Amino acid sequence: MMAPADYAKADRAAREQSDMTQSDKRVRIDFQTEPSRYRHWKLKVDGEIATLVMDVDEKSALFEGYDLKLNSYDLGVDIELADAIERLRFEHPGVRVLVLRSAKPRVFSAGANIRMLAGASHAHKVNFCKFTNETRNGIEDLSENSGIKSICAINGTAAGGGYELALATDYIMLIDDGAAAVSLPELPLLAVLPGTGGLTRVSDKRRVRRDHADVFCTTEEGVKGERAVDWRLVDVVVPGSKFDETIEARAKEFATQSARAAAGAGIKLAPLARKFADAAIEYETLSVELDRPARIATILIRGPAAPPPASVEAMMAQGATFWPLKLARELDDAILHIRLNELDVAAIVFKSSGDPGEVLAYDRVLDTNAEHWLVREIRLLWKRVLKRVDLTSRSLVTLIEPGSCFAGTLAELPLASDRSYMLIGGRGGDNKLPAAIALADANFGPYPMANGLTRLASRFLASPDNVERAKAERGRMIDAETAQRLGLVTFALDDIDWDDEVRVFLEERSSFSPDALTGLEANLRFAGPETMESKIFARLTAWQNWIFQRPNAIGGDGALKRYGTGQKPVFDTRRV
């Protein structure tokens, strides 16, 4: 566990960076926080209704060089938001409605901080947007799968990312004071897109007519009043005098509709116990080892040290130490750390050690108690963590070796990988059991990808029979040659070939263009249907990333750089 003093030190280090473009150097951005340390949000829970009040401390930016005025935000603000949402899930099982509000008068949020965007490296911008998108998808998942509907109460200006945050909620209320407006001014002001879900949620969630959307997204001052309702941009406009009472009434109404079982106490999400060394991170359930010269991060997952608790009560008593929950949180943190803080890593290699039978035993506990709120939240957390893995722009490799435990939920990791290698038989001078993988119900439903399909269904798009064939193997220990025959692993190799094959592959991977790999993997990982969620990461994000490379946005005369200077941007007028 990281001591508060360490947090403070890491924060100071981050904030001592005077040049934001240094963000991709070795200054650690930390994704762990807790309500008592929030600088930008206040989480209030009152029975069934939780209120998250945005009150950004303008002097507590993640980097130097900008102030977070008018509830504008940077990654640090979003890390707190993401943390708050997780705590609602686990620590407050009685909550049935989430209300998002602002503490600033006449301002909901000015969106992503423009000077932060203008100063950040391309890698930071892209990773910032990705995390923000994941957090917003998490708000929607809260509504769809956890029975917590959300309301956004806009008391003034909701611009850009501020309105995009509202779009992630179920119900958008706009105060009707003649001035309050929602807007997506990114294009006219900054020459970039409303790229953290904005355009996709306008077109596919709010289903705003395309010509109205065109007008809206090119109108700096946005839309207010009845037009905002007519155009489906908000659900209701409310006079200021009735604003609070309407929020309360609507929240109560939504609470009544919620299927979330009123529950007793939640479980406390204790701070993760992590030890950072220069090239390693030690968590309780996994280790990260960084081979920077080779540009490889190896994540070694440790199976459970003890059998699963015998009852739901015992599981509740374990709380955040319950192995599947602890592992999910630690894996999530490790992935985010690598994404933001280890930009040079070309490939993430997943390994595991432990008893696959024990992993299956934990999965059975989750299956048996699937209706319990904590079990549901643990499954949903795993779903989101695995989606985060899918969306990580690093080559993903799983090495399945003797003594490993890629079973059930953990078998999703080889299935999420770009390639998997499995050793045939034992290894000379090693008395571990030959490598085996095992499938469970967990591989056939609870962890859909962003495309809406399970990883096995995506994998066997051409041959759904193979999914059925794999299903018949649930619970069995599958050896390497069988796994290859079933199509579950890419290569089954014997001991003689293993080292060379794996080494050559990883060396080759590190020799390729990082950008081309990002594009390749973003295409090959998501076969089949697209959903609103996958559209955000494909169509919208990819176009935004393109724009984030174009001189019209980021060049010296581009709109992002010239914003606020009084000088107009100069554009290359060629349309591409």
Added chain:
Amino acid sequence: MMAPADYAKADRAAREQSDMTQSDKRVRIDFQTEPSRYRHWKLKVDGEIATLVMDVDEKSALFEGYDLKLNSYDLGVDIELADAIERLRFEHPGVRVLVLRSAKPRVFSAGANIRMLAGASHAHKVNFCKFTNETRNGIEDLSENSGIKSICAINGTAAGGGYELALATDYIMLIDDGAAAVSLPELPLLAVLPGTGGLTRVSDKRRVRRDHADVFCTTEEGVKGERAVDWRLVDVVVPGSKFDETIEARAKEFATQSARAAAGAGIKLAPLARKFADAAIEYETLSVELDRPARIATILIRGPAAPPPASVEAMMAQGATFWPLKLARELDDAILHIRLNELDVAAIVFKSSGDPGEVLAYDRVLDTNAEHWLVREIRLLWKRVLKRVDLTSRSLVTLIEPGSCFAGTLAELPLASDRSYMLIGGRGGDNKLPAAIALADANFGPYPMANGLTRLASRFLASPDNVERAKAERGRMIDAETAQRLGLVTFALDDIDWDDEVRVFLEERSSFSPDALTGLEANLRFAGPETMESKIFARLTAWQNWIFQRPNAIGGDGALKRYGTGQKPVFDTRRV
């Protein structure tokens, strides 16, 4: 009609450019050609079977600076391919199978020419890829809707774009000579993607397992023999001794399965009659007017000059002069011209003049004879032209004024536009009839967008009832205020406001970042579901365009620039 001498002159002008990056200056790329002028393909028709033989003339590149060795291609090669496909549709109604072959020994095609890619401007690369994608989608449409299945007979190397072309066909045969292979070496060789459909067709059409696809797309030398079949990359491998007879047998088999009605003579696609002036192009059914200072291209479409032919025989007799067919071909040419040759144009403004009743009369002829092969091909051509409009990276605006004829098929243009403006009532000093639009069956089925929905269904995603409401209005002349109430136009304006509103809007549009508009429009135009086709233009193309901006590909030390120099590329190793 452009005289052959003009073609030759335009070609010379194009080829006199010593610097390919000049391609975006005022050298006209012409999309019109005909088989007698092909330099790179031979089209042979033998009864039900057409064979397109790729035999690229390496000295006939579109620009200076590279030779088209080994059946590598540039836009000029693809323009001929697109032309040949159109001629199969219209001039050879008896053809039921298309075979693609190579005339080069042991080489099918080396793909897009690398030096062309390395030298081309960003805008040219993007537009080249877009056109190539549209052509390949056209080959698939041939199979899906015109009863012409296609076979690709790969006699040797099919690399990159060469294999991507094969992927567009229904059946891929690979010679089994120990050397012939299919490959997508873009990533390892050039640090770019197989971006003209390659990745998407591998994952979504061939449904290659994702880890196999990963290995395939990172293996420079590709895959051959049985593994190519096992991995679903090709349909069959055939020994050289049986190659020709197998092609013939398979072609005959496919011909038997075709639903294309054996028909008599086709109609001749006569060269388009066009007159180019400095800032205008005069076609027979439309005019293009270029206001370069304002960065606006206005396309004025003229309705039919005479009532439709009274019978199918009379329509056949009109052939390529039949108004809907001529207009579709001319509009297609105009759009392509603006895309490639007028890069500075920010907005395309559609206007029309004519009798909407006559336009509806033509639509009724097409409806009544929907089963006739020529009518089917005309509808399919319109579908493709309208999709080309949807995918054109310029702001699309329709101005609906007195005397206009946006009815039936032509009403798709306002529906394809980012915005439409309609004048209420008449105009002072003008005795034209007030503006009216009219819907027909054509607006409710035959012209789906790339997302699989009609433009009206995409528009009214939030309210399918509105589609039904619009349907009830078929055949009626709809005035401006009714059109606005029905949601068919963006703004209905009266004469007093018209000029200012339209002027301010167009000026504003020209003031925005061209790139941001491209990204905005690419998102807002395609609400709702994604298809394989739309994924190619969204997920794949957007990532490729991003990569086409990244120094790892296009920088001085990048892979595209260093290819063939003996020097390895130097990469920024940060993963984004």
